[in-house]
Amino acid sequence: xxxxxxxxxxxxxxxxxxxxxxxxxxxxxxxxxxxxxxxxxxxxxxxxxxxxxxxxxxxxxxxxxxxxxxxxxxxxxxxxxxxxxxxxxxxxxxxxxxxxxxxxxxxxxxxxxxxxxxxxxxxxxxxxxxxxxxxxxxxxxxxxxxxxxxxxxxxxxxxxxxxxxxxxxxxxxxxxxxxxxxxxxxxxxxxxxxxxxxxxxxxxxxxxxxxxxxxxxxxxxxxxxxxxxxxxxxxxxxxxxxxxxxxxxxxxxxxxxxxxxxxxxxxxxxxxxxxxxxxxxxxxxxxxxxxxxxxxxxxxxxxxxxxxxxxxxxxxxxxxxxxxxxxxxxxxxxxxxxxxxxxxxxxxxxxxxxxxxxxxxxxxxxxxxxxxxxxx
Amino acid sequence: xxxxxxxxxxxxxxxxxxxxxxxxxxxxxxxxxxxxxxxxxxxxxxxxxxxxxxxxxxxxxxxxxxxxxxxxxxxxxxxxxxxxxxxxxxxxxxxxxxxxx
Ligand SMILES: Cc1cc2nc3c(=O)[nH]c(=O)nc-3n(C[C@H](O)[C@H](O)[C@H](O)COP(=O)(O)OP(=O)(O)OC[C@H]3O[C@@H](n4cnc5c(N)ncnc54)[C@H](O)[C@@H]3O)c2cc1C
Numbered sequence: 001x002x003x004x005x006x007x008x009x010x011x012x013x014x015x016x017x018x019x020x021x022x023x024x025x026x027x028x029x030x031x032x033x034x035x036x037x038x039x040x041x042x043x044x045x046x047x048x049x050x051x052x053x054x055x056x057x058x059x060x061x062x063x064x065x066x067x068x069x070x071x072x073x074x075x076x077x078x079x080x081x082x083x084x085x086x087x088x089x090x091x092x093x094x095x096x097x098x099x100x101x102x103x104x105x106x107x108x109x110x111x112x113x114x115x116x117x118x119x120x121x122x123x124x125x126x127x128x129x130x131x132x133x134x135x136x137x138x139x140x141x142x143x144x145x146x147x148x149x150x151x152x153x154x155x156x157x158x159x160x161x162x163x164x165x166x167x168x169x170x171x172x173x174x175x176x177x178x179x180x181x182x183x184x185x186x187x188x189x190x191x192x193x194x195x196x197x198x199x200x201x202x203x204x205x206x207x208x209x210x211x212x213x214x215x216x217x218x219x220x221x222x223x224x225x226x227x228x229x230x231x232x233x234x235x236x237x238x239x240x241x242x243x244x245x246x247x248x249x250x251x252x253x254x255x256x257x258x259x260x261x262x263x264x265x266x267x268x269x270x271x272x273x274x275x276x277x278x279x280x281x282x283x284x285x286x287x288x289x290x291x292x293x294x295x296x297x298x299x300x301x302x303x304x305x306x307x308x309x310x311x312x313x314x315x316x317x318x319x320x321x322x323x324x325x326x327x328x329x330x331x332x333x334x335x336x337x338x339x340x341x342x343x344x345x346x347x348x349x350x351x352x353x354x355x356x357x358x359x360x361x362x363x364x365x366x367x368x369x370x371x372x373x374x375x376x
Numbered sequence: 377x378x379x380x381x382x383x384x385x386x387x388x389x390x391x392x393x394x395x396x397x398x399x400x401x402x403x404x405x406x407x408x409x410x411x412x413x414x415x416x417x418x419x420x421x422x423x424x425x426x427x428x429x430x431x432x433x434x435x436x437x438x439x440x441x442x443x444x445x446x447x448x449x450x451x452x453x454x455x456x457x458x459x460x461x462x463x464x465x466x467x468x469x470x471x472x473x474x475x476x477x
Contacts, residue, residue, distance in 0.1 A: 122453075143472075219400050242448040242468070242469060243421045243422075243468040243469070244468055244469055244470070244471060245421075245467060245468040245469065245470045246411075246470045246471050246472070248471070261421065261422050262421060262468045297471050297472065299470070299472075300471040301471060304448065305437070358404075374403055
């Protein structure tokens with residue numbers, strides 16, 4: 001069974017939020033794009049994440065990442081409006097700023113130091129994170145628990161319904177002519193004449209360029225194209241309450257967010273449990289306990305769902321963007337915070353990929369930084 | 377419309393919005409309501425559209441009802457018991473610092 005009749009400029013492998021944002025952006029740049037996606041059973045961070053568009057604290061260890069995150073947050077309002085218009089879907093994107101609650105002096109001091117260290121990363125654009133004291137917090141968050149001693153407020157933070165984002169990207173990319181093929185797990189992808197060919201359960205697909213954006217699936221496909229994608233799994237568990245008519249949270253915090261439809265999402269753990277997505281009560285209990293320390297009123301709400309989901313993390317937690325040196329036209333893109341970066345991926349990175357090479361961009365995100373670390 | 381395939385056995389009686397419903401011991405609230413021809417269990421908080429039973433195995437959270445004063449209980453996962461007060465739901469719960477409003 002071969003379905004490679006329609007020629008494509010670019011094959012995007014993976015239809016999660018990263019692949020879909022790139023496919024939409026490539027189509028917007030005028031390309032004919034085919035997205036090859038696996039089925040429902042594989043790991044899919046895009047379907048189990050927290051939905052923050054979060055700037056503060058990102059890239060504390062790599063300022064290029066901090067600037068790129070900020071760039072994406074700046075693009076987000078326009079991006080959300082465009083996807084909204086092209087799909088008639090409301091992504092429930094809001095940018096009210098975000099708060100990171102601090103429950104100890106140590107945490108508060110660390111946040112103060114981090115905000116200070118990062119205050120100039122975006123130059124005159126203002127990093128936009130400031131420490132607020134308990135008195136200020138009380139004005140913003142009535143009903144805060146006694147253990148919260150302060151917070152870090154990020155002006156550029158926001159949140160979105162991540163499932164609507166993924167759905168919106170899929171509808172919008174298909175409306176722009178992107179061919180989406182599901183249950184088409186790519187078994188191998190290699191150079192083929194002047195372009196590339198992918199072997200899938202649904203036949204062979206070829207194109208002039210190829211972008212690996214398959215989350216954890218990327219690592220194994222990368223070497224055949226001279227690409228390197230070192231990734232590690234890290235589980236996060238999330239709890240979801242019943243819908244609540246009371247607006248408890250006027251803005252998202254780094255572990256609590258109330259959706260436009262009323263539910264409160266409570267996250268999230270950082271667990272070294274391999275590729276398992278299992279959800280366990282002890283961790284959920286810790287998550288709930290922390291949430292109640294922040295907001296005792298949450299005790300009145302019933303939890304209706306919980307899940308575990310595996311993050312796509314590089315060794316330093318920052319994005320890995322690799323344009324193949326040996327097979328020009330082949331790219332590998334992976335990141336944690338693919339929701340936050342969706343706007344920059346769709347509106348900037350896609351355009352750079354369409355040009356065929358990174359040029360002098362994204363040097364900081366090259367995977368050579370990891371081999372360098374090992375060599376020392 | 378779902379119909380019982382097994383009849384007989386001990387019965388329990390509860391009310392749904394004040395109206396008595398007779399269940400067979402072992403029925404979930406959802407199956408007893410379905411057998412009694414009651415399909416509209418709540419209205420969607422988001423769209424206002426009517427909601428009723430769907431998966432009948434605890435996964436979909438469509439059949440939420442108020443049982444003995446506690447809202448958002450899954451009718452399909454709750455055994456019908458003598459004297460229960462079950463109500464259809466409208467709107468979302470409210471909370472205040474003191475608990476549920
Ligand atoms: C608990 C948790 C909370 C998070 N919270 C946030 C947050 O608040 N904000 C934020 O910005 N980010 C957050 N993230 C991170 C974010 O979810 C990820 O960065 C993002 O979803 C990664 O998207 P992806 O498309 O790279 O990966 P995935 O969603 O994993 O998609 C990869 C796709 O590739 C496909 N695939 C895999 N192998 C193959 C193959 N061989 N052939 C074809 N297709 C293949 C899969 O089917 C899948 O559709 C969170 C993640 C987790 C786990």
